[in-house]
Amino acid sequence: MYKLGIDVGGTNTDAVLIDENLQVAASVKQHTTEDVYGGILAAVRAVLKESGVNPSEIRQAMLGTTQCTNAIVQRKGLAPIGILRIGAPAALGIPPMVDWAEDLKTVAVDTAMVGGGFEYDGKELAPFDEEAARDFFLGLKEKNVQSVAISCVFSTVRSDHELRAAALCREVMGDGVHVSVSSEIGSMGLMERENATILNAALYHVAESFTEGFARSLRDEGITNADVYLSQNDGTLMTMEYARRYPILTIACGPTNSIRGACYLSSLKNAVVVDVGGTTTDLGVIQNGFPRESGVAVTIGGVRTNFRMPDVISIGLGGGSIVRELGDGRVTVGPDSVGYQITEKALVFGGDVCTATDIAVRLGLARLGDPSKVSHLSEEFARKALAAATELVEDSLDAMKVSSEDVDLILVGGGSIILPETLSGAKTVVKPESGGVANAIGSVISKVSGNYEKLVDYLATPREQALEEAKAEAARLAVEAGAVEESVEIIDVEDVPLQYYPGNTNRVKVKAAGDLR
């Protein structure tokens, strides 16, 4: 049996086939097409041809996509939605989307703020105004709205009001309505969490089209025996059904997949991953096999959100970065790049633009194209260019570290030839084979997860016991979602005390993940 991994990037769509021993059978790169579907189809076709694998032998197919980010940034294909916020009289001073761009605000057909919500300690701030919520949903139904975003003050501490509103929404608007609930999407900070929830609700059309497009491209190529998954931005997979409910969780899965792929290829569990593409280089951190999450608010298409994202720095350096000599003798690399036109424009390919790739060929770091076409470049110039590129990466590497101690570094991506084998700040530099398609490999080896959350009184159930039970429960859910039982690991444990509850009540949250069967 084989696994098929696809990663749709801004420039390239990569496809990789991996056998049951996780050996790469074939990997290809195709240009990403405007409609995305065409690029996926071409990549699937090419990887099947190169490997000679029978499509029916493919049992699992995973897709990582930038579709959601693009939809938000380009304001394309977003669905009309309703927005309900529970929490009055708190937060009335800031209506939803108060600082959003006007063109993006139009996604909201109607907005309401109703009574309810909680204090920081779990005490009820106000009773949930069910009547007002019902009226709002009835109004949305009349306007034929299909998707609703629900947020609530301190729903990260207690989600009861949000969940009651969600049930009420389905009761009033029918089971077909898409409901996005903030406590399942974001963390502390009402405005950022609500923003992420609104974006999630507005993405449901986009999610439907890419899940269907992916399924269709697989069917068209005769891959009919495969379970189909989408990559999330925490390095785990979700089913098509889950992706339709939480499309926003696909955002930034590209860098996550690269980081995880690099981790797999190098067998390192703690390292900094440097993924050099054609135009940009992404740096991320792998901690215990999973990408480190960003601790700050993330802005998508001008909207400030706070849902989990990998902590990634992007710099304008890649294989196609343009190299220039300034008047004072200094040499710069990037941030502009010839991008996918590298095969026409770079000197080694007969073009007339000096790129970072040309420098690598001149200095013998890589063998590509026609080396005689760069022999006229002076060694001093080439060394300066290499030093400039190296410094860019070393500075960012330093910014990703948590202490001054040297770290292990994994170098992947098609453009990684432009960097030297040693970098200051790095203990070791590992350049794995197949590093060029680390992202697609990352999507294939992604894990499946189970999340468990419960309020527990530690006086009735001691903390140790409660955490053990929650861990077992999360592991069971991961297995239920398709994980191999022996491979399941607990990847996140959190307990938050709720002071105003009887006894010593805590909200316990556990996440487990394991390899896909």
Next chain:
Amino acid sequence: MRKLGISEIEDIALGAALLGAGGGGDPYVGKLVAIGAVKECGPVTLLDPEEIPDDALVVPIAMMGAPTVLSEKAIGGTEYKTLYDTVSTFYGKPIHAFMPIEAGGVNSMLPIAAAARLGLPLVDCDGMGRAFPELQMVTFTIGGGSATPMALVDEKGNSCIFRTITNKWTEELARAVTMACGGSVSVSLFSMEGAFMKQYGVKGIVTRSQRLGSAIRRVKEASDCTPEEEFLRITEGIRLFKGKICDVLREVRVGFNFGKVVLDGIGDYKGKSAYVEFQNENLTACVEGTLLATTPDLICLVDTETFLPVPTDALKYGKRVMVVGLPCYPLWRTPEGLALVGPRYFGIDTDYIPLEERCKGGNQ
């Protein structure tokens, strides 16, 4: 007199982050509260202190409590009306105008929302010219002003007003009420007459914030100098150091964030080392063992690329920052001012010497 609309608020918020001198809380939620109020009720009239009659009642507005609670509950919108009613009933006269008490950080924004919602003017004046960690650390204390009668209201409609015998009692009572009300409340304190405000207030601070914010936003547009030179020119700041954060030490004690950030020099400062100590706000900046600035002068860390202020809670290994000193309001440099906010008050055993003198003759 002039109007404050949404673009002015954006710039004031950015300037307020710089005047926070590392603390004061992220103005982001405050900014949304101000924008929400202005969108609903229209722009705010900003008055010069000289436009306020001597006997008019002027009331500073702020929030108390945990910033994380503010980020969930924000402001309900009716708090300022309740504050108005509570305070004007207490004094038996109408409130003429609101003003900020702390121009640095989140408290720069809330008086704008209050002024918009009540249709009252805002005075271009505060009591710090920056941010400070304790309630009595305002210029009005030098003039014998009192924080109480202090009014506190929550978004649910609860309100109280109290008088106390010492600042310590004020802190204690206010803290208890804040916790009981769910962790964040809107407050008015140091209510005063126009004449007193004109004598002791930090005048023109809202306008200064706005100018700073606009300058940071447009720093890269300068054509005749580098962005850094432009930044220093407009902020009237003195560059103390440029470096990479190589260590951050933090400790939470009695409700304050204490700490120290250590920097390795970059650029002109390569090979040199510096540190900045903070208690919520930055207190001292020391380069190569020499103190270059202390409280009450403002010590600000800004990103070397964007020039955006970096608050103490965002200090992180590897980040590249420029340390800038801004002279504090002159009243802080008097013996009375230094007794309140000078280095010795914060347990730093050194005399206060103005930033400009410490840095005389260059500091490279």
